[in-house]
Amino acid sequence: MDDSLQTTKANAGAALWVPQPTQDGSFTFFSEAFGESFHSLAGARQEALLKFVTATRLRERAARSPLRLLDVCYGLGYNTAAALETIWTVNPRCQVDVVGLELDATVPLGAIAPALIDPWPPEVQEILRAIAQTHHCTTPTLQAKLWIGDARQTIQSLVQQGFQADAIFFDPFSPRRCPQLWTVEFFQQVARCLAPTGMLATYSRSACVRAAMLAAGLHIGTIPLVDDHPPHEWSQGTVAAFETSHLLPLSPMEQEHLHTRAAIPYRDPQLTDDAATILQRHQAEQRASQRESTSSWRRRWGIV
Numbered sequence: 643m644d645d646s647l648q649t650t651k652a653n654a655g656a657a658l659w660v661p662q663p664t665q666d667g668s669f670t671f672f673s674e675a676f677g678e679s680f681h682s683l684a685g686a687r688q689e690a691l692l693k694f695v696t697a698t699r700l701r702e703r704a705a706r707s708p709l710r711l712l713d714v715c716y717g718l719g720y721n722t723a724a725a726l727e728t729i730w731t732v733n734p735r736c737q738v739d740v741v742g743l744e745l746d747a748t749v750p751l752g753a754i755a756p757a758l759i760d761p762w763p764p765e766v767q768e769i770l771r772a773i774a775q776t777h778h779c780t781t782p783t784l785q786a787k788l789w790i791g792d793a794r795q796t797i798q799s800l801v802q803q804g805f806q807a808d809a810i811f812f813d814p815f816s817p818r819r820c821p822q823l824w825t826v827e828f829f830q831q832v833a834r835c836l837a838p839t840g841m842l843a844t845y846s847r848s849a850c851v852r853a854a855m856l857a858a859g860l861h862i863g864t865i866p867l868v869d870d871h872p873p874h875e876w877s878q879g880t881v882a883a884f885e886t887s888h889l890l891p892l893s894p895m896e897q898e899h900l901h902t903r904a905a906i907p908y909r910d911p912q913l914t915d916d917a918a919t920i921l922q923r924h925q926a927e928q929r930a931s932q933r934e935s936t937s938s939w940r941r942r943w944g945i946v
């Protein structure tokens with residue numbers, strides 16, 4: 643692609659997205675369409691490092707090469723950027739293969755504006771620029787591809803290719819805003835892209851998300867809270883894997899949550915329904931359920 647076309651595309655992306663500062667000095671975007679920020683306002687960079695890179699043990703696993711990463715909902719590319727920074731700090735020669743799935747190509751383009759890209763090392767900044775502008779990047783230690791489209795469809799092509807990820811970053815907007823990416827059927831496809839020893843991490847600790855992962859044949863563990871957390875919180879997210887060896891068991895409170903109505907998972911039998919249809923189906927199933935109500939579980943554990 644010639645330079646002027648690249649600049650025009652980058653400017654178009656930047657014009658659509660207004661950077662919002664987060665508490666660690668890095669920036670995020672707010673999506674009007676989904677009514678939500680792309681990251682925790684406590685810190686976008688910190689969230690990528692803690693809930694995705696640390697949770698999938700990439701620092702410990704970077705000695706092994708090659709490593710394959712699947713970034714579901716690539717967005718600004720922060721989870722990929724944090725992973726590459728971490729892996730190459732430990733092992734600069736590690737060969738990394740990254741596939742990102744993203745609906746909206748203007749998001750990664752908006753994210754390569756100077757203030758947004760500054761927190762990452764220069765080598766990683768170059769990679770983020772190439773991925774945003776051309777949807778791929780090849781260097782001696784990296785093969786990266788960004789697949790633009792609905793992840794419910796692109797994941798099926800990835801399954802056909804036999805892609806097996808050592809780490810999956812699972813980062814859609816929240817289940818209520820984007821239920822189509824938290825269904826049993828979507829997790830079944832994603833699980834087919836997870837290597838037998840691979841780990842999937844997400845920021846969500848919702849019972850319906852955890853139930854969908856279990857229904858897709860995965861084991862689950864918790865991402866524990868850090869010291870300074872709000873009183874109503876019980877976890878920072880969920881890790882899923884086929885092996886249990888590196889999973890932190892759920893607390894008794896989290897296990898009981900999985901027996902409440904909140905643990906009825908979203909369904910999308912053909913992977914084509916819109917959000918409203920999936921939410922309606924879910925509400926009908928919850929209304930018909932004989933399980934304990936989530937409010938009674940909350941009262942029992944003193945969650946306000």
Ligand SMILES: C[S@@+](CC[C@H](N)C(=O)[O-])C[C@H]1O[C@@H](n2cnc3c(N)ncnc32)[C@H](O)[C@@H]1O
Pocket residue numbers: 679680681690714715716717718719720721743744745746749791792793794813814815820823
């Ligand atoms: C919470 S943000 C992801 C943040 C990102 N991981 C990062 O570090 O910047 C959710 C992303 O999902 C994308 N998205 C929404 N619906 C999608 C779909 N059906 N398929 C693929 N991506 C989707 C949005 O465009 C947005 O970029």
